[in-house]
Amino acid sequence: MSTPSSRLRLVGAALTVAASVAALTACSSSDDSSSSAAPASSCAPASGPVTLQYWNTVPGMDQVVALWNQKNPTIKVEIKNVSNDQYGQIGNALKAGTAPELAQVGYDELANLRLQDAFVDASGCADAKAAKDKFVPWTWSQASFGDTGVFAMPQDTGPMALFVRTDIFAKYHIAIPKTWDEYAAAAQKLHAADPKLSITFFDPNNAEWFNGLLWQNSAHMYAYSGDKWQVTVDSTASRQVADYWQKLIAAKEVRTDLANTSPPMYAAYEKDQVATYVGAAWAYGMFRDNLPKQAGKWSIVPMPTWGTNPASGDWGGSTVAFMKGNKHLYESVKFNVWLNSDPEALALENKLGGLYPASLAGLQLPALSQGVPYYNNEKVFDVFADSSKNIDTSFAWGPTQKTVNLALQDAMAKAAAGSGTLGDALKTAQDAALSSMKDQAIPAAAG
Template sequence: MAMRGRTSHVRRFTIGAVALALTAVTACGGGDGDDGSNGAAASSCEPASGKVTLDYWSWVPGMQEAVDLWNSENPDIQVKLKTTPSGNAGTYQNLSNALKAGKAPDLGQIEYDSLASFRLKEGLRDISACPGVSEAGSEFVDWTWSQVEFGADGEDGVWAVPQDTGPMALFYRKDVYDKLGLKAPTTWEEYAEQARTVKKAGKYITHYSQTDPNWFTGLLWQNKATMFERDGDTWAVTVDRPESRKVADYWQELIDDKLVATDLQGFSPALYKAWNTGEVVTWISAAWGYSTIRDNAKATDGKWAVAPMPQWNAGEKQAGNWGGSTTAVLGKTEHPAEASKFALWLNTDPEALEILNREGGLYPAAAAGLELPALKQPVDFYGGQKVFDVFAEASANVDTGFTWGPTMTDTYRFLSDGTAGVIAGKTTLGDVLKDTGAQSADSLRKQSLEVTGG
C-alpha cells in the first residue's frame, strides 16, 4: 500500500470488481444464515458473561508477540495462536476440513481472494452487529474495507477485518548484479537476457514454484490479465486470454531453457538455502517479502535491493499484487463479539501494527499503519535502501480492474496441479491456462452460477 501522503492513489486501488464478485456469491442464496445468505448471520453479537479463550490460526511471523501483548492487556479474553503454513500451502485445506468437522478456530487468517470461497462454505461469520465493527470502516484504506463487505455499502454484512496488502516488486542480489555488471532490469525482455548471463555464472535468476499459484496470478495481474469478468448475474471465465498467454509463454521459455530453478518450492528450506548461497539471485514478490528474505537468508545481510517489477513495454509502470490478508471471524465461533474485538485491535492498534510490520513484514491495511515510522526509514538488511518507497509506488500502479472469482481456492488448486505437470515436462503453462479455465467454469456451475467461457 502507498504511504498516507499518497492516499489519493491508494483509494483508487479498489481491485476493480472485487465487490461485485462477492455480491455474486450472495446471489447464490441458501445457507443457514438468518438473512438467507451464505455464512453465519449476525442476528446477535452479545459479549460473553465470563472469561473467554479464542483459537486463532495465522502464518504471519511474529504474530505470537502481538498475541502476547493482547493477552497481557486482556485477561478476560485470551487468544491461543496456532502457527500454520501459508494459505494455499495448507491452511485453507485444514480450515475447510476443520469447518466440516465442526472443529474450526474462532479466527483465521484468510487472504482477500479466498474470502468468497469460505463464504460459500458457510465458513465466515457476519460481524457487522458486533460492537465497534460497523464504525471501523473509516480506520482502513477504502478498498480493503470494501473487500470484507459483501454487497454494496456493506448491506450484506462485514465478514472479516483487513490486515495487509501485497503490491509487488523485484528483490535482487545487488552484490551479484554488480559483480556481473548488471543493473535492475526495466523490462521482462531484459530480465530474460539477464537470466542467461546469471546462468553462465552458475546461478539461477529465480525459482518457479508449483505451490504458489497466487504468485503467478500476480504476474497475470500486472499484464491486466483478469481471470474473471461479470455481467449482471453471469460470470465469464477469462483465465485463458491473450494477456495471460503472453505471461505463460514467457515463463515457459525460461523453464524450457532451464534458466529458472524448478526444483525449489516457495517458502521452503531448500529455497532459503539457495538464497543464502547465492544460487538464486532474484525474487518477484510482495511488500511482505522483505521480511521473508531478511529472516531466512541472514547470510546475505546488506546484499539485497528492491526495484520495480520489470515491464512488458519500456516506460510503463504496471505492478501486480500478491496476497494481502484479513483476520476473519469463522462461522461457528461461540464468541463473535470477543473475536471481532481482537481482530479490530490486532489490525488497528499502533503497537500491534508495529510488531506485525517489524516481525512479519506486513504492509498495513489500516490507514494509521501507513504512518508507521518503519515504513519511512532505510532498511539495513537492504543496504540502507528505503524499500517501502518502491512498494508505495507499486501500490499506486496496480490495475484496479482485476476481478476475483468466487471460487478462487479451486482455481488456485487447478493452477497448482497443472504446474506440477509443467515442471515434470508433461504439459505447458499455456495448456494449464486452458485447463484451469475449463475447470474453474465447472466449479462456478457447481455453485449454481451462470457461466460463460472456460
C-alpha cells in the same frame, strides 16, 4: 465361544447404531438446505464480560493478544495457532458447529469459505462499516466482496517487488531491469555470461506467486455479473504473462527445478546461481535470516512493469474473518478493528510476525520507515508501500480457487518439464475452474 444368537444380537445392535448415526448425519445435512440467506447480524453489545476465540497462524500473536487482554478485561481473547492445516481445521470446525468467533483467512480463500457459509456479515456494526477508510483499497474490496457486506478485516498484504543481487548485476555490467522486456534481456545476458547463473527461478508448484503476476497485468480471473460467475482465467492478459515466462523457460534462462522457500532454493542462492527473486513484502526477512552472509549484496526495487504501466501485484496476505455462529459481533468488531489498525498492535505484529500491514496507518509505522541493515540500510519498505498503492483494486478470487490453483500448478509443471506450454496450463486451469464450480453447483460461464 459366542452363540449364534448372541452374535446376531450384536450385529443387530451394530446396525441400530449405524442406522441412528446415518439418521443423524441425514438430519444435519438437510439442515444445511433449510438455512436461509442471513441478513447482516445485529450488533448489540453483551451485558457482561465475553470471551472470543481467535484462530491464526501468526508467530508472536500471543503477545499481541496479551496486550489487548491487559487493556480490555471485559473482552477476553483466546488464541489458537492453526499453522498446521489452517483450512482443514477451520473447515472441520465449521462442519461441527464449533468455529471460533474470528479466524485468519487468506484473501484467495475468502470466496471459497463464503460459499461454505463460513462467515457472518458484520455490517450491522457501525465500527465495522466505518473501518473501510482505514485500509488499502484493494484489501477492503476483497474482504467486503465489493462492498456487499463486512465479512473480514484485512490484516496483512504481500505487495510485490524485485529482490536483486546488485553485486552480480554490477559484475556483468548489466543495468537493473525496470520493465519485463529489460528483465528478459538481462536474463539472456546473465545466462550467456555464466551458464550456471539464472536471473530467477520459475516454481511451477506455486500458483499463488503466478497469480500475483497475473494480478499485476490486470488479468482478472473472475467477475460476477447477472447471476453467474464469469471465468476469465484464460484471457489475453493472462496469456501475455504466460507466454513471457514460457519463452524464458524454453530458452532455459530461468530455472524450473527450485521450489519456493525449499532448502534447495536457498542453496542455489547461496551458491550465487540465482540473481533475483520476484517476491513479496513478507519475504524481506527471508533472505536476511537464511542467507546472512549475503548481507549488503541485496537490494529491493520495484517489480518490473509491463511497458510504462506502473501496476504491481500482490502475493499472499490474510484477513481476520467474522465466523459463522459468532454471538459477540460487537466485541469481535472492537477487537478486530484494534488488531488490524492500531499502530501499537501493528508494530508488534510486524516485529514478531513479519506482517506487512493492510492498514494505511500501518504503512507509516516507524519500523517501516527505517533503513534495513541487511539491504545496505535502504528504506526497502518505501518500495513495498509504493507497490501497495499500485495494485489493481478490482481483482477477485474464485470460489474454487484451491482446485484451480492445483490444476494450474500440475499443468505448469508439465510445461516446465517440456510437455505443453504455460498457455496450455491457463486453458487447463480455466477448464478446472468451470468443472469444479459445476461440481459445487455454482453458476458459472466462460467470460
